[in-house]
Structure formats: C-alpha cells, structure tokens
Amino acid sequence: MKRRGRGFTLIEVLIALAIVAVALAAVMRAVAVATDDHVRIRDRRLALLCVQNRWEELRLQATPLQDARWQCEQGRSQFIGLQRIEQGGAQGITVQLSVHPAQDPRQRLVQVRNPWSVTQ
Numbered sequence: 001m002k003r004r005g006r007g008f009t010l011i012e013v014l015i016a017l018a019i020v021a022v023a024l025a026a027v028m029r030a031v032a033v034a035t036d037d038h039v040r041i042r043d044r045r046l047a048l049l050c051v052q053n054r055w056e057e058l059r060l061q062a063t064p065l066q067d068a069r070w071q072c073e074q075g076r077s078q079f080i081g082l083q084r085i086e087q088g089g090a091q092g093i094t095v096q097l098s099v100h101p102a103q104d105p106r107q108r109l110v111q112v113r114n115p116w117s118v119t120q
Contacts, residue, residue: 046074047099047109050081054097055114058083065095065116071102078102079109085116092116 008016050072058065068083084096093116099109 043077043101044109046077047079047101049074050079050099051097051110051112054081054083055095055112058095065093072099080105 053072054070065085067085070081070083072079072081078101080100080102082098082100084098086094086096088094094113095116096111096113098111101107101109
C-alpha cells in the first residue's frame, strides 16, 4: 500500500493564489477610489477658500463691480476664478463667483451666488 504525502497539491495552491490575487485587486481599487475622493474634496475645500478670499476683497474695495477673472493659489494648487455681475430688477445686483482648476478650466469646483448691497 502506498502512503499518501501530506500537504497541498499544485491545484490547491494555484486556486489559493487566484483567490488572494482577486482580493488584493479589490483592495487596491478601493484604495484608489478613496484617494481620488480625498483629492477631490481637498481641491473643493481650497477652491472655497479662493471664493471666500475674493468675496472679502470685493467687500473691501472701493471700485464698482464688474466681470473679472482672477488667479488664486492655495497650497500647491493653482485655480482660476471667474466673477460675473448680474443686474436683476427687483433682486438688485447678484455676484456669482466660480472657481476652476488651472489645469482643467472646464471643470467647476465651486460656484457661489450672493446678493450684493452697497452697505456691505
């Protein structure tokens, strides 16, 4: 009678490696998605700081409002800001500020519309 050896067969080892490979691929994908979300949130937060800074500049300046474009640097990120002034009838003047990444101006990160009054 032959004695059977203890241990794993080659097929069992290959199946185990395949399962581990699939699990690692899923983990890597989850990490990549989480990293992309983190970068997107960081960029939006920095763009919001650009909008807040611009709003304060508008409040403090003594010149009339007009459409404008400005550049903003926050941290290591570069942004382009667009300022639009809308003259409304009963609503008065509305200031629209939007911020886009400098490397992709078509993608809008933040857009804020605020009513404007002379007493601000």
